[in-house]
Amino acid sequence: MLGIGSVGTAIGSATPQESADRGRDGRPWNRDVDANEHTLFDLHSLDVDHVHTAARDADALVWRDEEGILHVDTQDETLYSGEDFTEAVQTALDSLTDGRDRKERVVVAASGTVTDGGTNWDEPGPDAIDVPSNVVLDVRGTIRVDGGIALRALDAENIEIPRAVIRGEGQALLFRSVRNVHIGRLDIRGEPAISGVRIDGFAKGRGDDTIRCEDIQIDSTYIERIVEGSNEHAFETYAVDRLQLGEIIVKDVPTGAGVLLNDTQDATVGEIVALDIDPGGGYGAFRLANSCTDITCGQVVARNAARGVFTVSDTSHATVNSVNIAGTDSHGVLIQDGENITINGGVIKDPGDEGVRIDSRSSPEHRPAESVSVSNLRIVDESGQEGISVTVGGRSGKDTNNVRVVNNDVRDSGGIYVESPSTIVRDNVGDGIASGSVTLESGAAPAARVEDIAEHGSATLDLRAQVTTVPDVPFAWDHRFEWTGDGWDLVIEWESDPGEDLELNFVADQPQVTAGLVNETDDEDEDDEFDVGDRSPGVVDGFENGNLDEYEGSADNYEVTSEAPIAEGNYSLKGGVNSDNATPIVSTDGLERYPSQGTTFSAEIGFTEEMPHMGIVFGAMDVGDFHLIRLENLWSYFEEDDPDIKLQMLAGGDVKDGVDPEALEPGEFHELVVEWSQDDEITVTLHDPDGAEIASVTGYGDGRTAGGIGTRRTALLDDITIDEVH
Secondary structure, three states: OOOOOOOOOOOOOOOOOOEEEOOOOOOOOOOOOOOOEEEOOOHHHHOOOOOOHHHHHHHHHHHHOOOEEEEEOOOOOEEEEEEOHHHHHHOOOOOOOOOOOOOEEEEOOOOOEEEOOOOOOOOOOOOOEEOOOOOEEEEEEEEEEEEEEEEEEEEEEEEEEEEEEEEEOOOEEOOOOOEEEEEEEEEEEEEEEEEEEEEEEOOOHHHHHHEEEEEEEEEEEEEEEEOOOOOOOEEEEEEEEEEHHHHHHEEEOOOOEEEEEEEEEEEEEEEEEEEEOOOOOEEEEEEEEEEEEEEEEEEEEEEEEEEEEEEEOOOOOEEEEEEEEOOOOOOOOOEEEEEEEEOEEEEEEEEOOOEEEEOOOOOOOOOOEEEEEEEEEHHHHOOOOOOOOOOOOOOOOOOOOEEEEOEEEEEEEOEEEEEEOEEEOOEEEEEOOOEEEEOOOOOOOOOOOEEEEEOOOOOOEEEEEEEOOOOOOOOEEEEEEOOOOOEEEEEEEEEEEEOOOOOEEEEEEEEEOOOOOOOOOOOOOOOOOOEOOOOEEEEEOOOOOOOOOOOEEEEEEEEEOOOOOOOOOOEEEEEEEOOOOOOOOOOOOOOOEOOOEEEEEEEEEOOOOOOOEEEEEEEEEEOOOOEEEEEEOOHHHHHOOOOEEEEEEEEEEEEEEEEHHOOOOOOOOOEEEEOOOOOOOEEEEEOOOOEEEEEEEEEEEEOOEEEEEEEEEOEEEEEEEEEEEO
């Protein structure tokens, strides 16, 4: 039946009038509309408020008549008439074809309330609308929630929700162990307060019972007025692989994060706008925790939040391209206990603590902060707090290391404070590893000495300086950095004395360090330099020994076989043996040679439909510390009409270049060429199976000069070779 009337509308009528004597000539713009040689008028009289959907648009339709009674119609019959909104929508969903392998559509052309049925929230029941697999649920009204869950999905897949407007108090959305979910627009507002969005892998439990979520996409999200309480975040994920979020706006979260990703891999977030997030607390507008990996966010805008961006607990390979953060209670950005984190630019104003703090906790439970890059930031803070600080946690072993602080403007803040000796600090406006002013005394030798500008003997220093007033007579000076046994002094000597004192403003930079080659312990004399082996061109690994004995990591998810495809020789490596979410494998010892700065090396990589990933790691110190090259969003090659695939390099930062999907071939090898120069510039070029160049990226590393080789989540790998030594 699908509603009332032969045309299959839910309810209501639409009858514009036709007039034969009203032509196009001189018609008023707002009154007379030409429609295929017919003129329509009185369009303002259309009753559009009750025209919800056409019959052809749905396999089941939920609608409300003029007496307020809800009905559920299919093409053939009315399945329900009554007043219970939850029961009506669930009846429509349950009416879809059993065992279907394609999506069927339910249109909800009515508003209603979901109440708490008193059952277990982790099991289907009357307290929620339970969304099954293979469904399009088009909610065109408003779901009010009164203690229950507006939308719930447990261990389901292939779900599409074009829109959902949710109001009230209870849980807005709880999706657990779901796959292939696409939500268009979410609009969630507490009245007075609500629990927000939770997407996790715990439909059957945690630990070994976890069923990870996969392939989640939400285009636009607005969340306002979250309930106060422990773990009450506006938008949270846990145990999710491949997440795409568009714009997220969150407002008024009293005790939680705006957007919190936990144990989430391969996520892209367009923009986060957050207001009034955990005032006086410690959460952030955007928080990454519990081993999040491969996260890219376009922009974070935060006002009156505890923190703007907060990464912690083994988060790795995460990039925020721009921030606009003001008025935080604590740090603008806090990067703690994670690796390969990049902040690429933006503005931080008036934070409660440092604008950016990079540190490691003293506990060895998590890896230290390492390979962190902060660049192109403007930090404004008149309170005197450091604009950027890089501190150590006092660990007995490896501590904060391999940090880059480059091209930032800290003039209107407390400057830059650095404890970690492997930190690169250069080209910042307003401060460096040290800064200040000193008087060059005429007739003195030396003209000036600035003591203890750096305390670590391994520091490599550079100077930027200029006099405040240029005299009318010739003058010249030169400088050197002098090690005293306890620290570095800046010493300035006259080459041509002007006969008067001059005031010199200076900034000392640390442009190069031994990052990645020295294990920073209390024993600075301990030498842990990476052994690259044979420095001549030749094969690094062609897998011709038929095994992975030289590799550590999740080797059980990879195998070396003689089955095609093979790029060279008799064997090649295949990934995804036990899981397509394999952690890395790396070799740091046992191969004849390893890539290093000053070499060009190549590898043959490939992907399959079963394992839509390809890439390599290099410069590896261990299974958790490496540079990564991969194709981002490669899975979309098989799942989207217009896949957005990029060649991505995660080294000192995150650089990408678009890839033409038509140039890629599943099950075939693609040559990847990496030119790693002596100044740590890295250029990566990808070729198609015929050898034509299809993408290229150039960036900089984090200071390491060599390391091991391997891969993380690749379908095919073969013939890793050093082609040239510069």
